[in-house]
Amino acid sequence: MDTRPGARSAAEPAGTARHAAAGSPKRATHGGCAGCLARPLAICASIPAADTHALEAAAGEVLLPAGATLASEGDPRREVYTVTRGMLRRVRLLSDGRRLVAGFLMAGDFIGFSGAPRYRHTLEAVTDCGLCAFPLQSMRSLCQRYPDLESGMLAQACSELDATRGNLMLLGRLAPGERLAGFLVELGARQQPRGGASDHVDLPMTRADIADHLGLTIETVSRSFTRLRQSGAIAFEDPRRIRLVDVAALRRAAGL
Amino acid sequence: MDTRPGARSAAEPAGTARHAAAGSPKRATHGGCAGCLARPLAICASIPAADTHALEAAAGEVLLPAGATLASEGDPRREVYTVTRGMLRRVRLLSDGRRLVAGFLMAGDFIGFSGAPRYRHTLEAVTDCGLCAFPLQSMRSLCQRYPDLESGMLAQACSELDATRGNLMLLGRLAPGERLAGFLVELGARQQPRGGASDHVDLPMTRADIADHLGLTIETVSRSFTRLRQSGAIAFEDPRRIRLVDVAALRRAAGL
DNA sequence: CGTCCGTTTGATCTGTGTCAATCGCTGTGG
DNA sequence: CCACAGCGATTGACACAGATCAAACGGACG
Numbered sequence: 001m002d003t004r005p006g007a008r009s010a011a012e013p014a015g016t017a018r019h020a021a022a023g024s025p026k027r028a029t030h031g032g033c034a035g036c037l038a039r040p041l042a043i044c045a046s047i048p049a050a051d052t053h054a055l056e057a058a059a060g061e062v063l064l065p066a067g068a069t070l071a072s073e074g075d076p077r078r079e080v081y082t083v084t085r086g087m088l089r090r091v092r093l094l095s096d097g098r099r100l101v102a103g104f105l106m107a108g109d110f111i112g113f114s115g116a117p118r119y120r121h122t123l124e125a126v127t128d129c130g131l132c133a134f135p136l137q138s139m140r141s142l143c144q145r146y147p148d149l150e151s152g153m154l155a156q157a158c159s160e161l162d163a164t165r166g167n168l169m170l171l172g173r174l175a176p177g178e179r180l181a182g183f184l185v186e187l188g189a190r191q192q193p194r195g196g197a198s199d200h201v202d203l204p205m206t207r208a209d210i211a212d213h214l215g216l217t218i219e220t221v222s223r224s225f226t227r228l229r230q231s232g233a234i235a236f237e238d239p240r241r242i243r244l245v246d247v248a249a250l251r252r253a254a255g256l
Numbered sequence: 257m258d259t260r261p262g263a264r265s266a267a268e269p270a271g272t273a274r275h276a277a278a279g280s281p282k283r284a285t286h287g288g289c290a291g292c293l294a295r296p297l298a299i300c301a302s303i304p305a306a307d308t309h310a311l312e313a314a315a316g317e318v319l320l321p322a323g324a325t326l327a328s329e330g331d332p333r334r335e336v337y338t339v340t341r342g343m344l345r346r347v348r349l350l351s352d353g354r355r356l357v358a359g360f361l362m363a364g365d366f367i368g369f370s371g372a373p374r375y376r377h378t379l380e381a382v383t384d385c386g387l388c389a390f391p392l393q394s395m396r397s398l399c400q401r402y403p404d405l406e407s408g409m410l411a412q413a414c415s416e417l418d419a420t421r422g423n424l425m426l427l428g429r430l431a432p433g434e435r436l437a438g439f440l441v442e443l444g445a446r447q448q449p450r451g452g453a454s455d456h457v458d459l460p461m462t463r464a465d466i467a468d469h470l471g472l473t474i475e476t477v478s479r480s481f482t483r484l485r486q487s488g489a490i491a492f493e494d495p496r497r498i499r500l501v502d503v504a505a506l507r508r509a510a511g512l
Numbered sequence: 513c514g515t516c517c518g519t520t521t522g523a524t525c526t527g528t529g530t531c532a533a534t535c536g537c538t539g540t541g542g
Numbered sequence: 543c544c545a546c547a548g549c550g551a552t553t554g555a556c557a558c559a560g561a562t563c564a565a566a567c568g569g570a571c572g
Contacts, residue, residue, distance in 0.1 A: 090421075092425055094425075094429065094511045095511070098429045098511075099429070100424060100425045100428045100429045102421050102424050102425070103421075113413070113414045113417050114414050114417065114418055115411055115414045115415040115418060116418060120418060120421070120422075121421070143407075144403075147400075147403060147406070150403070150406055150407065150410060151399075151406065153410055154406060154409055154410045154413060155371055157369070157410060157413045157414060157417060158369045158370050158371045158413060159371040160417060161369050161370065161413060161416060161417050161420065162370050162371055162372060162376060164417060164420045164421060164424065165346075165358050165359075165376070165377070165420060166376075167424060168356060168358050168420065168423060168424065168427060169348055169350075169356045169358070171424060171427035171428045171471065172356045172427045172468075172469075172470070172471035173350065173354045173355070173356045173468075173471060175559085175560095176559090176560075206518065206519090207518070207519065207520095208518085212428075212429075213428075214428075215427065215428035215429060216560080216561090217560075217561060217562080218518090218519080218520095219519095219520085219521085219560085219561075219562085220559095220560060220561075221519095222519060222520055222521080223520085223521080223560090225519095225520090226520075226521085238569095239518080239519060239520090255350045255351070255354075431527090432527090432528075462550070462551090463550070463551065463552095464550085472528085472529090473528075473529060473530080474550090474551080474552095475528085475529075475530085475551095475552080475553085476527095476528060476529075477551095478551060478552050478553080479528090479552085479553080481551095481552090482552075482553085495550080495551060495552090
């Protein structure tokens with residue numbers, strides 16, 4: 001292993017609109033909670049449907065094209081967000097170019113569980129994204145008015161903590177194939193309540209994103225995919241869409 | 257790298273009382289919040305000093321000798337805890353013996369930020385420990401009575417999430433020496449408000465614990481210690497007590 | 513049809529895991 | 543009091559998994 005593993009991995013825009021320029025965030029007025037597909041998955045569900053006007057009043061809508069940056073490491077944190085559509089990655093860079101993707105964010109996920117006054121990660125859109133933005137101050141007053149909202153946030157923060165601790169095991173003790181198996185199972189499980197098929201996983205991110213998420217190189221990720229395919233655990237529809245043939249074997253490999 | 261890294265690492269009791277039998281938890285009545293050294297560091301600080309009787313009424317005290325187990329992976333979660341004294345480790349085991357130490361818990365740390373109905377980690381005392389135990393139900397009613405308590409819990413959960421995400425970078429992208437540097441800096445920073453000297457770090461845990469925390473082997477941990485010493489970044493007082501000679505270099509190495 | 517870029521595959525190198533021996537401290541028993 | 547056993551930590555030799563280097567493939571788009 002190299003002293004500087006992953007130093008080659010390059011940050012790059014990617015996703016649905018492959019060759020689109022990164023573009024920049026667009027602000028819009030809030031579209032309303034009633035039709036929001038993410039609402040049942042998000043902390044917003046802690047506020048009764050009758051009171052969504054309070055949420056709508058506080059929130060602004062952000063449209064983020066694939067490749068665009070929502071916030072950069074070191075920026076002051078002024079807002080928190082709920083993802084309503086698309087996927088983002090949470091990235092940290094080392095001065096020598098090594099990159100870590102600390103996680104992927106999907107519809108319903110909350111951005112803002114941090115005690116730090118500044119962002120500790122850069123947030124980049126993997127695909128075109130939609131988000132609800134809440135100024136920190138508004139979120140605080142909403143929490144005071146709706147105690148259930150704070151409870152919901154605590155519950156979601158706890159489940160994110162559980163997930164992050166699970167990733168520690170992936171990175172600390174699992175072999176490449178096992179890490180990939182765990183990643184696919186977890187991603188599949190998260191996509192299912194968001195309209196995904198039970199035995200398919202969509203991979204809107206690049207191999208470099210996966211590699212930097214699993215602490216590997218793109219070559220090792222690719223080889224691990226190939227081996228999982230050869231073992232019959234997965235099948236490719238195309239490089240960005242995988243069929244989970246033997247979920248039990250994948251779960252076993254990941255130590256779940 | 258092996259397919260089963262760290263498979264050799266053995267779980268073992270250790271700490272202050274090296275050869276003491278593991279022993280078992282002892283229950284006691286609560287000693288009172290007034291003299292509690294951990295209180296200012298813990299979520300308990302969210303409840304005004306005048307109202308600590310509510311905490312004391314809900315809490316039981318647990319004394320845990322070094323090596324003893326507070327809870328095992330898979331056990332149903334009935335209580336949450338605040339550590340008042342000593343150090344614990346949060347351990348997950350794979351069926352083939354690979355072990356991950358997901359973290360170390362110190363005075364003021366809260367045990368119970370999880371959405372799962374069962375423990376996802378085994379909690380073992382590294383040294384003799386003291387804890388305050390709260391039945392889940394009592395904690396829920398305390399949160400309702402004292403909204404600041406729930407805010408405090410959310411804040412602490414967020415800071416734990418920040419710390420855990422930081423560990424992802426350690427495990428995912430840093431070389432052994434860098435991981436160890438980051439570990440020492442972080443441990444030193446946590447020990448300082450708990451009565452530690454600013455330039456010393458106590459390591460009550462074994463090299464095996466450190467190895468399983470950093471995703472390495474004990475040999476690599478030992479060699480990394482040696483190299484940090486040779487480079488002048490640290491000095492040994494004994495294997496369990498380190499002087500941080502060049503904190504800046506350590507922070508730089510860890511990408512902080 | 514050709515370029516671009518992400519992905520896959522092959523060959524080689526090296527850092528870290530594995531195996532093994534030694535050191536040093538602690539506690540024990542003759 | 544000293545010899546010995548036990549355990550954790552350190553150090554050395556070697557092997558191999560995965561990183562690095564390099565090339566080819568394949569779809570998207572102009």
